[in-house]
Amino acid sequence: MALPVISIITHDISYDRLKNREILSWDENISYRMKDRKLYRFLPLAAGYIIVFALFASSLYSTITPPHTGELTVKEFTNNFMHYADFYDVDLGNHKLLESGIWGTNSYDILNDHLPAHFLPPLFRFKLKDGIVQGVSFVVEVEDTDIRIVSHQDYMMLTSLSLADFGGFSIKSPERIDRFMMDIYQKSTKDFTYSNFGIALENKVETENLLNYTDYLFRDDKNKEIRYREEFSVLNTSELPSEEN
Template identity: 35%
Template sequence: MKIKDVEKLTHTDRATLYYYEKEGLLAPQRTENGYRIYNTEDLSAIKKIRLLRSLQVSIEDLKALKNDELTLSSVLKNQLALLSSEEKKSQESKELCLKLLTQEETFQTLSPDQYLHPGEPPHQMKDFEDYPEELPQVYDPIRRFFARFFDYTIYITLWYLALYLTLRIDLQNRSFLYLLLDQMVTMALMLVVEPVLLTLYKTTPGKKIFGLRIEHSDGTPLQYHEGFSRTFLVLLEGMGFLVPLVSLFTLIISYNRCIQGEIQPWDKNIAYRIKDRNALRGVLFAVLCTILLSITVLLQYLYFMPPNRGNLTVEEFTENFSHYQKIYNLPLNGKRLKSSAAWESPYDFRDLYLPHHVTTPPNLTFTMKNGYVEAVSFDIDVRDTDFYVYHYGEYMSLISLALMTPEWNLATTREKADKLVDYFSWNSSSSYTMNVLGVDIDNDVLFEGFEETHNHTMPLRDVESNFYRQKFIASKYLP
């Protein structure tokens, strides 16, 4: 029988039945949609509880009786002593306790019908006819969590896709403030879009995967303001607006509500139904999540690719150069390359007292073929200085990456590019030739009176003269 029938037969309201269930005194069966189904044993247990509660027996003692940790006789003796010690205890309760003791009843054999009053006073009766039917609910925290996770993943993927297509944003190196902005925009997107989906389809993509739908008790969809209110409460009480510790706390509370069969605050007066629990739905969820996460990873690799490929003009080369300067966060002492390939150097007071070869970036020389860049080179010639010579590995890396031809395997391209940048950072003052990503690199270095360190070359002391010469050239194949 349903909960509405139990309310009528036992004269016990729904909130009290939920309370008994939460305390472990009742354990009704559940249907797929979360309906409580009570049998005759449940009905008898409710009547026993109601009888003993009328004698002011505590919930703890009722639990102990149910688990055979106490006998009914011992509980009644204690209760009789308590009732006797209180002047305002009803004489009727005392007599009933004595009668039960005389009958030598046990909790298992207790027949409450012969002791309960057949009716209740009119002012204590509840109009159970007006009590609504119990709404179906899905008490499955795992399915509900992953359905929500999938929806959130869709929203964040759409946001990242919009960022990449409109602004070509680097998704891999987002600062904390930008990540916070991403989170806020994603929640705003969810708050606007999800109510529309619930109004039109009674479900969301994540819920659809797991066969879940949300509607009114009569099967009609929620109105937009109802869906908006529900989604807002989910974000507030279920996700804690994704504030790390708050979010963890709200997730734990929501999980416990599901486990204990309690309705979530955002699902009150709403029917939450499930179509089935087919295991293939989990497989579908895993496949679609993999696709969404792959899209995000693909966007990161696509962003890494040079903005311009193939034959490059000088302006396109400088755009590629600046692109990789941003990706690898190479400061170049505050210097930036303009579209004309001239250096844009903001004022720096160090320029007033540091040697020219330290403060001035190398002049880039372009070798052109049919109007396109065939090679880029620079020459360094420092003589008789008592100051260090800056290593030019950052410039070498950016020139090479700006000219590169990406491989079809984007992950391999990124891996080779990272290795190239790392190699130049440690070996910029060594002579070598190599070919990486379609770029022929020739670095010719000769110095005397210097000693090499990690990021610069220091002049030796007690040496009258020294020199440092470097010629770097990076060229690409032009069809």
């Protein structure tokens, strides 16, 4: 059965309008609303989101939270130290902090025999009371070298994190820890004090004829002797987060 010519023309016009996303006359002033009243359809999706979030939070908790909190022995402190070194991918070279609190090597490296002392990990000194760590400190001294003096900011950061109390884990913990580390990095070659998160930090720096470039220092004048001395300490104050100095 043949279609009238007018029908063919109108169908063709309507088709062109639809292709151009125009509203046809019979669709004007018409709207549709679809509402699914079967709420159980959304339960699997909601459960999936909850499971993913729980897995993410659990993973974040296990990586950010140190193995030990509260009062720490030397062994527990070193466990925390190496935990954070692994988590933040800090390059300790061929060295690792042993459970006794002294530095060991993973394997013999001939370069260690030729590195200047200030390129090696600092010797930790522990302040103990009844076997519990009350504080950790180290001293770095350099005299008359043409090799740049690199900041010990990584050791400052790891030592501080290992003793700090961030008041339990929360979704904001990574941000709080990042701000805490940034404060240390920005001041690592200068005198500073810091009191927060249950610890008190103090860094004392003495220099002669050295130029400071934020995280390292250079000899100012080759004809003059240089001197660099840094004493860094962290004390466990066992206080809730207070204020920064």
